[in-house]
Amino acid sequence: MTQTLARVEAAVRAAGLTPRGAFHPGPGDGVPAAAPGRPAATLVLVGNAGPAMWAAFAAACDPDRDLLDDWSRRVVGGLARDLGAAACFPFDAPPLPFQRWARRAEPCHPSPLGIFIHARYGLWHGYRGALLFADRLDLPPQDPAPSPCDTCDGRPCLSACPVAAFTGAGYDTAACAGHLAADAGRDCMAGGCRARHACPVGQEYAYAPAQQRFHMAAFRRAMGRG
Numbered sequence: 001m002t003q004t005l006a007r008v009e010a011a012v013r014a015a016g017l018t019p020r021g022a023f024h025p026g027p028g029d030g031v032p033a034a035a036p037g038r039p040a041a042t043l044v045l046v047g048n049a050g051p052a053m054w055a056a057f058a059a060a061c062d063p064d065r066d067l068l069d070d071w072s073r074r075v076v077g078g079l080a081r082d083l084g085a086a087a088c089f090p091f092d093a094p095p096l097p098f099q100r101w102a103r104r105a106e107p108c109h110p111s112p113l114g115i116f117i118h119a120r121y122g123l124w125h126g127y128r129g130a131l132l133f134a135d136r137l138d139l140p141p142q143d144p145a146p147s148p149c150d151t152c153d154g155r156p157c158l159s160a161c162p163v164a165a166f167t168g169a170g171y172d173t174a175a176c177a178g179h180l181a182a183d184a185g186r187d188c189m190a191g192g193c194r195a196r197h198a199c200p201v202g203q204e205y206a207y208a209p210a211q212q213r214f215h216m217a218a219f220r221r222a223m224g225r226g
Contacts, residue, residue, distance in 0.1 A: 005044070005137050008083055012046050015075050016056025020045035020127060021105030022139050029104070030097050032132060034086045040132035042139070044085075045098075045105045046076050047127040049118070050205035054214075063214050076129035085131040098127050109147035112158050113195055114171045119145035122202020123157075148201045160198035162188070177223035180216060189216050 009019040022044040025031040034040040048054075057063065057071050069091045080087035090098040102108045102116060111117035118125050149155070158166050162184070165176040179185040188194060192212030207215070 003083060003133060003135060003137060005139060008044055008131065008137070011079055011083060012044075015079060016053055017046050017075065017128060018049040018052065018125075020047040020049075020102070020125075022137070023101070023104040023142075024136060024139065029101065031101070032086065032088050032096070034132040034134040038134040040086070040134065041136040042133040043101060043105070044131040044133070044137075045101060045127055046079070046129045046131060047125060049121040049125040051208040051211060053128070054208050054211035058210070063210070068214075068218075072128040076131070080131055083131060083133075085133045087129055087131060089129045090127050096130075098130070101130065102127060107143045107145035109149065111147075111149055111199075112155055112168045113166050113199075117147060117149060117199070117201060119143070119148055120202060121205045122148075123196045123199050124202050124205040124207055152200070156198040156200070157195045160194040162194065166195050173223060177220060177225045180220045181225035189213065189220070192216060 005022060012019045022042060025040050025043050029043075031040045031043055056075075057068060061071050069089070073087075073089060076087050076089065079085075088096055090096065099116065107119040108116040109119075111123065113123065115123060116125075117123055155168070158168055161176070163172075163175045163179045165172045165179075180189055190213060191197075191209070192207065193216070197206070
């Protein structure tokens with residue numbers, strides 16, 4: 001059966017994930033082969049937007065013990081097998097240019113916080129993998145939506161952090177991690193990043209509280225702060 005983007009997107013949503021755009025790769029895009037001797041003719045990004053992924057992950061795993069990357073590898077890998085594609089992941093080594101692919105696939109732009117902002121989802125999104133098809137799927141025209149940061153009044157994200165970790169020129173990860181490890185950072189650990197919350201775009205896609213705590217704890221562990 002000839003694969004279509006609509007079938008792929010429906011399967012992604014049924015797995016608790018969100019289709020994050022697609023494009024036809026070129027030689028300079030750094031996309032792995034879809035099969036031995038067959039370059040990828042279509043790349044479909046798979047990720048999350050809002051709380052749907054968390055609900056699927058928490059239903060299948062113990063968030064206090066299991067890794068989101070392991071769950072993502074199982075789910076996206078299963079989608080690839082079912083859909084006749086190959087899968088790759090942003091946590092593969094060596095790293096793959098997922099951010100460059102994101103800008104090819106959908107209206108994402110760098111934000112003052114250093115993470116990508118989406119015209120619809122705001123800062124409440126991420127990428128969990130990509131499906132690589134050897135066939136060239138029909139794709140809709142690319143959405144040219146500009147960055148919402150270009151017309152944001154006052155950029156409240158830059159003044160919301162209690163330790164001024166975001167300056168527009170960079171992200172002071174050490175200051176952020178140190179704050180989260182201290183008693184003063186308990187509110188941020190429990191409620192999520194204040195700078196992200198301050199962005200007015202995509203508020204309806206804000207993560208569930210448990211998901212925000214999960215990501216904050218993972219960041220603190222990655223920074224060696226317990």
